[in-house]
Amino acid sequence: MANIRDVAKAAGVSVATVSRYLNNKGYISDEAKRVIAQAVEELNYQPSMIARSLSTKQSTFIGLIVPDIVNPFFPELARAIEDVALAYGYTVILCNSDEDLEKEINYVKTLQQKYVAGFIVATSHAEAEHYIGLDIPIVAIDRRIHSSIPYIATDNREGARIGTTHLLDSGCTNILCMRGPSGLGPADDRFAGFNDAVKGENIHTHIIECPFQFDVAETMVKKVLAEVSIDGIFASSDVTAAGAMKAAYSAGIHVPSQLQIVGYDGTMLASQLTPGLTTVAQDLYRIGAMAARMLIKLIEGQELTEREVLIPAELLIRQTTRSEA
Amino acid sequence: MANIRDVAKAAGVSVATVSRYLNNKGYISDEAKRVIAQAVEELNYQPSMIARSLSTKQSTFIGLIVPDIVNPFFPELARAIEDVALAYGYTVILCNSDEDLEKEINYVKTLQQKYVAGFIVATSHAEAEHYIGLDIPIVAIDRRIHSSIPYIATDNREGARIGTTHLLDSGCTNILCMRGPSGLGPADDRFAGFNDAVKGENIHTHIIECPFQFDVAETMVKKVLAEVSIDGIFASSDVTAAGAMKAAYSAGIHVPSQLQIVGYDGTMLASQLTPGLTTVAQDLYRIGAMAARMLIKLIEGQELTEREVLIPAELLIRQTTRSEA
DNA sequence: GTTCTATGTGGTACCGGTTACACATAATGA
DNA sequence: TCATTATGTGTAACCGGTACCACATAGAAC
Known part of the structure; x- marks a missing residue:
């Protein structure tokens, strides 16, 4: 060459x-x-970008750290980030952290050696200390790492409130809330939103804490259905909602006539289930695109107009709720 | 530093x-x-890896080109590749080609400038000419690009044969085959496998050509269900099978008692549908991991023992088929 | 005693860009 | 007319590694 x-x-x-x-x-x-x-x-x-990088100490690589790209939440995010990055001449490096702090630290170190220009971190184990010392721009997605690090997420509390209210409006009076792992920011926010919606309403609620895993959700909901009688479920992810649907099916409970279900995330999965899952959709693409744009601004030394952005969630009504009104 | x-x-x-x-x-x-x-x-x-790269003209980046990471087929592949890459000290760069040849060529060019060590190409528009000239190692996944480029894929023909045979064994006599886009290697292979299975059997078959898209599949199957009477569907992807399930649901046709369905791919989606989708599973993780290992061997100048690897598919029997036997 | 080989170390050109600085010329302004 | 500024170009140091080559020393082989 x-x-x-x-x-x-x-x-x-x-x-x-x-x-x-x-x-x-x-x-x-x-x-x-x-x-x-x-x-x-x-x-x-x-x-040669390599020679250029060596000389300028800059690069056009963006490190994207996600827990697991297989989780349907992340591909859409990754896609958006990649699209924006490409448009600005950057390329993205994919890192799966498995929520493992050590793996994450290791990645950060490796990528620093490779002169990445910045990081987008969409992971839950993010320990602030390992990021704030870095002199590399970082943007956090989905959860706040530290006040000094810009972040962007869905307005989870309000989204959960809307989703739960929809269940109420559809006539549910016995609602199971499948909250996500406590201590995890977005999960806590969604649970708070659920509580906002049911507070003062004359209904029964049941709470279970359930990780974002299909199998576990199915098993837990099966157990609940056998024990108590419910007519509505607010799941804090589409995956767990899918698990709930399967549990209902096994129990011979018809959705939505006997049991209504609302999911959360608005992933492809929700639209591809039968019946179509009513869900609180996060605008994942928008979040990803905005995160990428913010990071690139940071990399290029521009000032950010906002350091914390909340994107509104949108209720997608499909066939797992009856929405009588 | x-x-x-x-x-x-x-x-x-x-x-x-x-x-x-x-x-x-x-x-x-x-x-x-x-x-x-x-x-x-x-x-x-x-x-500094950058300085090292400049000097040695080698890098530890692997370019992964996929059509669209949002397609549930690819995250698992990407995950496997990333895992192996990490273990060998490489990092992977994610590229979405959107099946767009120009975008793909552009990526290859860009990544060459960045001294990537090799490419894993899992895309269908791959035009051989743009790859064979490169003096960078390449491994193709899912479809053959050129005889000089090692490739690794599922034994699609045999997989489709097994899936279809399962439908036959389960008592179907009126089968709809939703074949993928003709001209596309894996889709053609699967169709061939379907034909292998039904040849000589005394059953009726209907063939439609359907892209790997949920919405389109749903619409097409709805139309078929309104026109002809069938009791089995062999879909050549899980996504299209999910579309078919939804169409059946809308038409009031019960799965699996009135209509049995077999998907293809073995993605998460298949397991999370209700009822669980019987599907011909590709060992995506194994394919990805093997591709990564092959590429790294190539990069490090080792000889490959095999240049073409076919991984057997496995039938996962779930609830969309009755499997009386 | 001489040659050979194994062990150990240092100097420096090179990879392919960027950029500070020097330098030249033409146009402008006072 | 002379100083000043805008325009245009080249030389060479530098980014941070790698690796070729020269060179030293010590023990082994003959």
């Missing part, structure tokens, strides 16, 4: 001029532009 | 010695090892 000196020689100018041409900075005559363009074309020259 | 010269100075040796120490090559005395280790420790030195 040709390098910048080859181009300079072919064009009959100095490497400095070629560099200026490539980066569009400083003065260059039209004539110089012409001959360099031609040389670039002829030699099929492509500048 | 400290560099290798700082370390050399602190340890009272030359940079060459430090480099040898870091790369474990050449002769170094125990004493030198000791003082260098200490200096590295004290300065918290981490070698």
